[in-house]
Amino acid sequence: xxxxxxxxxxxxxxxxxxxxxxxxxxxxxTTLNVGWFRQAVGKERExxxxxxxxxxxxxxxxxxxxxxxxxxDNAKNTVYLQMNSLKPEDTAVYYCAATWTxxxxxxxxxxxxxQGTQGTVSS
Numbered sequence: 001x002x003x004x005x006x007x008x009x010x011x012x013x014x015x016x017x018x019x020x021x022x023x024x025x026x027x028x029x030t031t032l033n034v035g036w037f038r039q040a041v042g043k044e045r046e047x048x049x050x051x052x053x054x055x056x057x058x059x060x061x062x063x064x065x066x067x068x069x070x071x072x073d074n075a076k077n078t079v080y081l082q083m084n085s086l087k088p089e090d091t092a093v094y095y096c097a098a099t100w101t102x103x104x105x106x107x108x109x110x111x112x113x114x115q116g117t118q119g120t121v122s123s
Contacts, residue, residue: 002027002112004096009117012086018119020081022096029053029072033102034079035110036070038092038119045095047105051079059103064090086121093118 008020022034035050049070050059058070069082079096094117097110104110 002029002032002098004098004112004114006094006096006114006117009094009119011120011122014086014088014121014123016086016121017082017084018086020083020094020096020117020119022079022081022114024077024098029074029077029079029098032098032100032112033104034070034072034096034098035104036079036081037095037097037107037110038090039095039116040089040092043092045107047107048094049081050102050104052102057102059105061105083119086119088121088123091119091121 003026005023031053033052036048037045039045051070055072067085072079096114098112099110101109
């Protein structure tokens with residue numbers, strides 16, 4: 001059973017950057033596509049970005065396109081989300097998740113989820 005653990009969240013000023021990591025344990029991300037979602041207080045969990053196995057294709061929500069970059073290091077069993085030019089509206093708990101389907105922006109398609117990491121952007 002694949003377990004996902006996010007890290008790298010924190011507090012940053014608007015315009016700054018954060019790099020989130022999603023590490024797999026108890027299994028491998030081989031053949032799995034990995035997505036990042038986020039949930040702000042009082043809002044639905046929304047799709048942010050996804051990367052296909054082995055890294056040939058990516059998908060981004062319009063709200064983050066050009067600012068966020070998703071990548072994966074298959075040797076390290078880890079997926080990253082580099083977030084630049086952050087805005088206060090990017091404040092949320094960020095979750096990574098894994099699925100065998102592609103493309104997929106639907107939460108229901110993802111069978112494995114991490115516990116989330118908080119990212120806070122101050123104005």
